[in-house]
Amino acid sequence: MTGTSVASPDRTARPEHQQGADGSAHLSRRAAWVICLVAVLFAGSSLRQAWTDGPTFDEANDLASSLGALTRHDLRANPQHPPLFRTVAAIPVLFLHPTIPDGAAWDRASGHDLAVQFMHREVASGHLQRDLFAARVVPVLEAVAIAWLLAEARSGVA
Numbered sequence: 109m110t111g112t113s114v115a116s117p118d119r120t121a122r123p124e125h126q127q128g129a130d131g132s133a134h135l136s137r138r139a140a141w142v143i144c145l146v147a148v149l150f151a152g153s154s155l156r157q158a159w160t161d162g163p164t165f166d167e168a169n170d171l172a173s174s175l176g177a178l179t180r181h182d183l184r185a186n187p188q189h190p191p192l193f194r195t196v197a198a199i200p201v202l203f204l205h206p207t208i209p210d211g212a213a214w215d216r217a218s219g220h221d222l223a224v225q226f227m228h229r230e231v232a233s234g235h236l237q238r239d240l241f242a243a244r245v246v247p248v249l250e251a252v253a254i255a256w257l258l259a260e261a262r263s264g265v266a
Contacts, residue, residue: 139259141254143255147255148257150252150255151249151252153250154248155241155248158241158244158245158248159241163236164229167243168227168239169185169186169219169220169223170194170198171198171223171240172185172189172223172225173185173219173222173223173225174194174197174198175198175201175209175226176209176214177191178199178202179208180214184214184217185209185218185222187225193250198245200245201243203242204238206226206230206235206239207229207230207233209223
């Protein structure tokens with residue numbers, strides 16, 4: 109071989125990383141600010157969309173069944189899907205004291221009928237937009253947190 113050398117990959121050569129005193133790589137301030145800016149823009153646009161967008165076809169079913177699961181500790185309304193993420197999204201709605209579906213639809217475990225009943229009551233009370241927004245905030249916050257964790261993992265900090 110001739111006198112050319114192949115440089116090994118080195119984190120110190122990358123401008124978005126800085127070497128810490130203990131030798132570990134950290135995000136540079138510039139990279140951290142870029143991630144922060146993108147996260148703020150994402151959160152802002154997502155929250156605006158969460159406030160202005162109408163309900164999706166399955167959102168009422170998810171929210172009604174999750175509220176039932178949280179208040180009655182019973183998953184009968186929608187047992188075919190793992191309940192964790194949609195149930196966590198319904199937690200902020202509980203603080204707003206929504207109308208929790210009940211009656212014959214709950215007894216029959218009819219997710220569709222519960223969703224229809226929930227939507228009618230939410231519209232009648234004037235709280236549909238507020239309660240849907242509260243449920244939509246959680247996934248936005250989860251996405252921002254995951255983006256930050258992935259950026260930290262990318263930087264080599266565990």
